[in-house]
Amino acid sequence: MRPAFGGPRLLLRRLREVMAEQISAQERLDKIVVLIAANMVAEVCSVYVLRVDAALELYATQGLNREAVHLTVMGAGEGLVGMVAQTAEPLNLSDAQDHPSFSFKPETGEEIFHSFLGVPILRGGNTLGVLVVQNRAHRKYEEDEVEALQTTSMVLAEMIASGELSPLATPGQEPAVRRPLAISGAGLAEGVGLGHVVLHEPRVKVTKLIADDPASEITRLESAIEALRAEIDDMLDSEEVARGGEHKDILEAYRMFAHDRGFVRRLKEAIATGITAEAAVERVQSDNRARMMRQTDPYMRERLHDLDDLANRLMRQLTGEKVVSHEDLPDNAIVVARHMGPAALLDYDRSRLRGLVLEEGGPTSHVAIVARALGIPAVGHADNVTGLADQGDAIIIDGATGEIHLRPTGDIEAAYAEKVRFRARRQAQYAAIRDLPALTRDGVEIKLHLNAGLMVDLPFMEETGAAGIGLFRTELQFMVSNALPRTSEQLDLYRKVLDAAGSRPVTFRTLDIGGDKVLPYMDVIQEENPALGWRAIRLGLDRPGLLRSQVRAMLRAAAGREIRIMFPMIAAVEEFDEAKAIVERELTHLRRHAHRMPDRVHIGAMVEVPALLFQLDELFSRVDFLSVGSNDLVQFMFAVDRGNMRVANRFDVLSPPILRALRAIARKGVEHGKPVTLCGEIASRPLEAMALAGLGYRALSLSPAAVGPVKSMLLELSLERLRGLIDPLIDAPRAGVSIREELRSFAEAEGVSL
Numbered sequence: 001m002r003p004a005f006g007g008p009r010l011l012l013r014r015l016r017e018v019m020a021e022q023i024s025a026q027e028r029l030d031k032i033v034v035l036i037a038a039n040m041v042a043e044v045c046s047v048y049v050l051r052v053d054a055a056l057e058l059y060a061t062q063g064l065n066r067e068a069v070h071l072t073v074m075g076a077g078e079g080l081v082g083m084v085a086q087t088a089e090p091l092n093l094s095d096a097q098d099h100p101s102f103s104f105k106p107e108t109g110e111e112i113f114h115s116f117l118g119v120p121i122l123r124g125g126n127t128l129g130v131l132v133v134q135n136r137a138h139r140k141y142e143e144d145e146v147e148a149l150q151t152t153s154m155v156l157a158e159m160i161a162s163g164e165l166s167p168l169a170t171p172g173q174e175p176a177v178r179r180p181l182a183i184s185g186a187g188l189a190e191g192v193g194l195g196h197v198v199l200h201e202p203r204v205k206v207t208k209l210i211a212d213d214p215a216s217e218i219t220r221l222e223s224a225i226e227a228l229r230a231e232i233d234d235m236l237d238s239e240e241v242a243r244g245g246e247h248k249d250i251l252e253a254y255r256m257f258a259h260d261r262g263f264v265r266r267l268k269e270a271i272a273t274g275i276t277a278e279a280a281v282e283r284v285q286s287d288n289r290a291r292m293m294r295q296t297d298p299y300m301r302e303r304l305h306d307l308d309d310l311a312n313r314l315m316r317q318l319t320g321e322k323v324v325s326h327e328d329l330p331d332n333a334i335v336v337a338r339h340m341g342p343a344a345l346l347d348y349d350r351s352r353l354r355g356l357v358l359e360e361g362g363p364t365s366h367v368a369i370v371a372r373a374l375g376i377p378a379v380g381h382a383d384n385v386t387g388l389a390d391q392g393d394a395i396i397i398d399g400a401t402g403e404i405h406l407r408p409t410g411d412i413e414a415a416y417a418e419k420v421r422f423r424a425r426r427q428a429q430y431a432a433i434r435d436l437p438a439l440t441r442d443g444v445e446i447k448l449h450l451n452a453g454l455m456v457d458l459p460f461m462e463e464t465g466a467a468g469i470g471l472f473r474t475e476l477q478f479m480v481s482n483a484l485p486r487t488s489e490q491l492d493l494y495r496k497v498l499d500a501a502g503s504r505p506v507t508f509r510t511l512d513i514g515g516d517k518v519l520p521y522m523d524v525i526q527e528e529n530p531a532l533g534w535r536a537i538r539l540g541l542d543r544p545g546l547l548r549s550q551v552r553a554m555l556r557a558a559a560g561r562e563i564r565i566m567f568p569m570i571a572a573v574e575e576f577d578e579a580k581a582i583v584e585r586e587l588t589h590l591r592r593h594a595h596r597m598p599d600r601v602h603i604g605a606m607v608e609v610p611a612l613l614f615q616l617d618e619l620f621s622r623v624d625f626l627s628v629g630s631n632d633l634v635q636f637m638f639a640v641d642r643g644n645m646r647v648a649n650r651f652d653v654l655s656p657p658i659l660r661a662l663r664a665i666a667r668k669g670v671e672h673g674k675p676v677t678l679c680g681e682i683a684s685r686p687l688e689a690m691a692l693a694g695l696g697y698r699a700l701s702l703s704p705a706a707v708g709p710v711k712s713m714l715l716e717l718s719l720e721r722l723r724g725l726i727d728p729l730i731d732a733p734r735a736g737v738s739i740r741e742e743l744r745s746f747a748e749a750e751g752v753s754l
Contacts, residue, residue, distance in 0.1 A: 008039075008147075008148035008151050008152065008273040008274045009211075009214070009273070009274035010039065011035060011036065011039040011148070011152060011274075012151070012152070012155070012209075012210045012211075012273075012274040012275065013210065013274075014035050014039075015032060015035060015152070015155050015210070016209075016210045018031045018032060018035065019155065019159070025159075025164045025165050025167065025168055026060070026168055028159070028164075029047060029059055029060035029159075029165075030060050030062075032047070032060070032155070032156070033045040033046065033047060033060045033061060033062040034062045036062075036131075036133065036149075036152055037062040037063060037133065039148075040133050040145060040148070040149065042063070042133035042134060042135055043063045043113065043134060043135050043136060044061065044062065044063030044064055044110070044113055044132070044133060044134035044135070045061070045062045045063065045131075045132070045133050045134075046058060046060065046061040046062075046063070046064060046131075046132045046133075046134075047059050047060045047061070047121075047129060047130075047131055047132075047156060048074065048081050048085075048129050048130045048131075048132070049121075049128070049129040049160060049165060049175050049176075050085060050127055050128055050129050050130075050175065050176040050177075051169070051173045051174065051175060051176055051179075052172065052173065052174050052175070052176050052179035052180070053172065053173060054075075054076040054176070055073045055074065055075055055076065055173075056073065056074040056078075056081055056082060056085055056129065056130060057070060057072070057073050057169075057173065058070065058071070058072040058073070058108070059129075059165065059168065061108075063113075063134065064108040064109055064110055065107060065108055065109045067107065068105070068107045068108045068109075070168070071107060072105050072107060072108055074103065074105075078103050079101060079102065079103030079105075080093070080096055080099060080101055080102055080103070080116060080118060081118060081130045081132065082101075082103075083101045084118040084119065084120055084130045084132075085120060085127050085129070085130050087120075088120045088122060088125075088127050088290035088291065089120070089290075089291070090117070090118065090119045090120070090146050090149075090150065091116065091117070091118045092116075092117050092140055092141050092146060093115065093116045093117075093140075094114065094115055094138045094139055094140045095114045095115070095138050096113070096114060096115070096116035096134070097111070097114065110134065112136055113134040113135060113136055114134075114135070114136060114137065114138045115134060115135040115136075115137060115138060115139045115140070115141065116132065116133075116134050117132065117133050117134075117141040117145065117146065117149060118130050118131070118132045119131050119146065119149045119150045119153050120153070120290065121153045121156050121157050121160065122153070122157060122286045122287065122289075122290050123157040123158075123160075123161050123177070123286060124203070124286060124289060124387050125285075125286050125287075125288070125289020125290045125292075125387055126177075126289075126290075126387060126388065127290065128156075128157055128160045128161065128175070128176065128177045129156065129160060129175075131149060131152065131153045131156060133149065147269065147270075147273055148273055150283070150287075151270065151273040151274065151275055151283065154209055154275065154279060154282070154283055155209060158209065160175055160177050161177050161178075163175075163177075163178055166178065178407060179407065180405065180406065180407045180408055180409050180412070181388060181404075181405070181406040181407065182403065182404070182405055182406075183382050183383070183385060183388070183403075183404040183405075183406060184402060184403060184404075185357070185379040185380055185381045185382035185383075185385075185402040185403075185404055186362060186363065186379065186380050186381040186402045187363070187378075187379060187398070187399050187400050187401060187402040188356075188358070188361065188362070188363050188368035188371060188372075188378035188379060188380045188399060189356075189368060189371040189372040189375075189376060189377055189378040189399045189703075189705075190372075190377065190399045190400045190705055190706075191355075191375070191376070191377030191399045191400070191423070191705065192377055192396070192397070192398050192399070192400075192416055192419050192420050192423060193334050193354040193355025193376070193377040193395075193396065193397045193399070194332065194354065194395075194396050194413070194416060194417065194420065195331075195332030195333055195334040195354040195355060195394075195395060196330065196332060196333065196334065196392050196393065196394055196395065197334060197336050197389045197390065197391060197392060197393040197394075197395050197406075198329065198330065198333040198334065198335050198336065198391065199335075199336055199337070199386065199389065199391050200335050200336065200337030200338075200340060200344070201309075201312065201337065201338070201386075202391050203312060203315075204278070204312060204315035204316060204319055204321055206276070206278045206279050206282045207278075208276050208278070208279070209275055209276060209279045210274060210275060210276070210279075211271065211274055211275055211276045211277075211279075214271055214272060214274060217271045217275075217276055217277045217280075218268060218271055218277075220277045220318060221267055221268065221271060221277040221280065221318070224277065224314055224317035224318045225258065225264060225314065225317075227317045228258055228310075228313055228314050228317050229255070229258050229259065231313070231317075232251055232254050232255045232258060233255070235251055236251050236252070236255065253306045254306065254309070254310050254313075257306065257307060257310050258310060258314075263284070266284045267280045267281060267284055268280075270283050270284055277318050278315060278318050278319060281311055281314050281315055281318070282311075282315075284311075285307060285308065285311040288307050289307075289308070289387065292307075308338075308386075329348055329349045329352045329353065330352065331352050332352070332354050333348070333352050333353055333354060334353075334354050334355040334356070334357060334395050334397060335348060335353065335355070335356050335357070336357045336358075336385055336386060336389050336395075337356075337357070337358055337359070337386065338358070338359045338360060338386050339358060339359065339360040339361060339367075340356075340358060340361070340367050341366070341367060341479070342366045342367050342369070342370040342476065342479055342480055343479065343480040343481075344367075345367055345370050345371065345374070346370065346454075346456075346480055350374060350376075350456070353374075353376055354376070354377075355376060355377045355378065355379075355395075355397045355399070356371050356376055356377070356378040356379070357378070357379050357380075357382050357385055357389075357395070357397055357404060358378070358379070358380045358381075358382065359380075359381070359382055359383065359384065359385055359386060360380065360381070361380035361381070362380055362381070362648065363380070363681065366476070366479060368380065369453065369473070369476070370453075370454070370476070372703045372704075372705065373452065373453065373454055373456055373457045373703075373704070374456055375460075375704065375705060377397055377398070377399030378397075378399050379397050379398070379399055379402050379403075379404055380402075381402075382404055385404065385406075388406060389406055393406060393407055394406075394407055394408060394413075395407075395408075396408050396412065396413065396416045398416070398419075426708070426709075427708065429708075429712070430707075430708025430709070430711070430712060431708075433465075433708070433711055433712065433715065434463075434464060434465035434708075435465050436465075436711070436715070438710075438711045438714045438715070439714070439715065440693070440714055440715070440717045440718065440719045441715070441716065441717060441718045441719075442718050442719050442720050444693075444698070444719045445698070446693055446697070446698055446699070446700060446714050447467040447468075447677075447698065447699040447700070448464075448466055448467055448699075448700055448702065448707050448710060448711055449466055449467050449468045449469055449470030449471070449505075449507075449677065449679075449699065449700065449701040449702070450464065450466045450468070450469050450470065450471075450701065450702070450703075450704055450707070451469075451470065451471045451473070451679060451684075451701050451702060451703055452469050452471070452472050452473070452497075453472060453473030453474070453475070453476035453477070454476050454477070454480070455493070455496065457469075457704070458496070458497065458500040458501075459500075460704035461500060461501060461504065463704070464704055464707040464708065465707070465711075466504075466704075466707055467504060467505075467699075468501060468504035468505040468506060468507075469497070469501060469504070469505070469506040469507060469701075470507055470627070470677050470679050470699065470700070470701025470702075471507060471509055471627065471679040471701045472497060472506055472507060472508045472509060473509060473512065474490075474494075474508055474509060474510060474511055474512075474550065475509075475511050475512050475513050477489075477490065477493055478511065478513065479513075487549045487550075487552060487553050488553075490549070490550060490553035490554075491553040491556055491557050494508065494553055494554050494557035494558075495557040497557075498557055498558060498561060498563070505562065505564055506563065506564065507564040507565075507566055507604070507625075507627065507677075507701075508554050508563065508564065508565050508566070509566050509567075509568055509606065510537070510540060510547060510550055510551070510565065510566070510567055510568065510579075511536070511539070511540055511546065511547070511550060512535070512536045512568040512569065513535065513536070513539060531632075531635070531641065535569060536567075536568040536569030537567045537568055537569050537570055537575055537579055538569065538575075540567075540579065541575065541578055541579065544582060547579070547582055548582055548585075548586060551565065551582055551583055551586045552586045552589070552590075555583075555586055555587060555590055555597075555598055555601065556590065556595060558598035558599075558601070559595065559596035559597065559598060560596055560598070560599060561598060561599055562598065562599050562600045562601075562602065563598050563600075563601055563602070564601075564602040564603075564604065564624075564625065565583060565601065565602070565603055565604070566603070566604040566605055566606055566625070566627055567579045567604075567605050567606065568606045568608065568629065569606065569608055569609065569632070570605040570606065570607075570608075570609065570612060570619075571609040571611050571612065572611065572615070573615050573618045573619050573622060576605050576619065576622055576623065577622065580603050580622070583601065583603055587601065602624040602625055603623065603624050604623045604624055604625040604626055604627060605619065605623055605626060605627075606626075606627050606628070606629040606679075607626055607627070607628045607629065607633060607665055608628075608629040608631075608632035608633050608636070609632075609633075609636060610633065610636050610637050610661075613661055613664065613665070616664070616665065616668040617668070617672075620668055620669070620671075620672035620674050621672070623674060624674065625674055625675045625676070625677070626665065626669060626674065626675075626676045626677075627676070627677045627678070627679050627701070628662065628665055628676065628677070628678040628679070628680065629679060629680055630653070630662070630678055630679075630680025630681070630682050630683070631680045631681055632680075633658075633661070633680070634651075634653055634658055634680070634682075637657065637658060637661065638650070638651045638657075638658075652738035652740060653682050653688060654687075654688060654691055654738050654739055654740045654743065655737060655738045655739070656729075656730045656732075656737070656739070659691065659695060659726075659730045659739070660730055662678070662692065662695050662697075663695040663696060663730070666695050666696035666697050667696060669696075670696065675698075675699060676697065676698075676699070677697070677699040677700065677701055678692055678697050678699075678700055678701070679700075679701035679702075683700040683701060683702045683706075683710075684702040684703045684705075684706035684710070685706070686706075686709050686710050686712075686713040686753075686754045687740070687743055687744060687747065687754050689702070689706075689710045689713065689714075690713055690714075690717060690722065690743065690747065690752065690754075691726065691739075691743055693714065693717065693719060693722065694719065694722040694723055694725070694726040694727075695726065709753075709754075712753055713747075713752055713753060713754060716750070716751060716752045716753060717750070717752050718750065721746075721750065722746065725742070725743075725746055726739070726743070729742055
């Protein structure tokens, strides 16, 4: 027969009184363990807190030797306490000493106690410590006792998270909840950002844990769930979602979870222990996070994101909080998000924004492209960063290395502040060479153009001294709009771009949508391999009205001046012929209606599909110029999804297969007397840009931030000496072995700064 259990509601009320007392942190902890032990009819109650060094330290106890407090320490994963912290699951044993993980600590005097119940102290799915009760008798604790202890641990979680316990710790052994964290991600946009966390979708804070009336909390929960279900149904019925696609799949998952009886039952059971509806949502989702974060299955991790979003929506229904406005951005803001579209990033005040951190998103994602256009350092693939970061936390990000420092120490801050100062000095050096042509030491000029796509890109032409715009991504206007841009809106943008460029050339790429570039207002076509599917020129030729209206806007914007138009994703010369015919028809239309004509129209194509490597003679006889889209060309040649971090770095672009292909294109351009530009990401990296110059490329299109470093490299380069190195290296029978190290050694020996 078990001892009379006092029940959680009375305990929570007493804990609330203790939390309100004006006493020291140690006194408060000591009172809490006494109250829990009495309520649970336990002879022992102990609190272990996870430290920054991953050890678990005994912070308070009732029943064990008091002298062991702050002396007893369990290593990571050590003993039963370490096991609870590691698994984030309750552990309920009738005889703890029989368990293989039992670790005896003689200073505690715990050898006389047999039954053991340990629960993790969780916040946002992250373990902050372990709460333990023990008895001499051999017995298993009942389910309601386990539930009560888990509920009680929430009070301790808030106490630890508040930082109240930090003064009790010795330096270097502080509670881990506020510990400095180093997180490795993938660099998306170069630069260093120092600032404070702004959560793109901040978690709703639970301000009241303990319920005054559990019955009314149940009613509040039921009303909120009904409102949430109705909200999801309305969203599913909207015209935008009704077309299908990923948004609909996500909302269907939300609806399934919102109607899940098990989910609702766990929420009501949590409220029955005496906590508010908001605290119940926090507790149930924290348990879900703790469990699912330890899963390796990507599907389960994705479902965790769905549950997080759903829990936040339910919290907003309960609290009445609205989605936070992005207008009131604090100074030195670094936005942290699970994922984000380019339009959402553009909503933020650029003058206060210092960086972007994403759990998802690779270097070629559209938000990364916009971040580079805005000159904002960005890091992606930062696992669980939204669960680890709190609003206002100090944070440092390095967009070049992908490193993130959350709550950094003073020495880390000092090191990065020096890095920022060094970067500023380098920027000053780049500014000094802005107006110089990019001439190599032996007098060969390499034209450096900009990659652009938005109005915010245009001032960079003057700031960098770029020769023009080598790639204007017209799809970005479509991606940041809520509806299909009208021809007049496109005309206005293209005219402003040409006005800003003045006498410098601008190359407009027609719409490159489809695949991973989904427009929210267009029907989504489900494809198994979207990168190889209905996208870019294929979509344009099948929907000629869309392509025709865009070309018409370009031609009208170019009245009285030259314009360059190129088509993406050409796989066969016949596609180029068909697309060029649309331009010819639009020119005829303008003449017929007495519009002022462009002085000259240059029509080109992008080399992205490997099939074009075997049609270069036919293609060069038709085009005015070619542009190599190395991002897709490399991905297709190596059959590697560039957005999949498991394989994206499996092959090096500086290996003979790619370099031979790139050289072949450049040589054919010279043979046919047609200019060739390369506009992929590799043009923005000085070492790769050096290799491209050695292969024969005399025009590169790169990100604004890369113009200075690449020009600085070119001014120090002897092209003749480089050619003497690079051709033998890629002609040698090296299979796929990279020549990166040889190129780096050459640059070092020649004094070429990279």
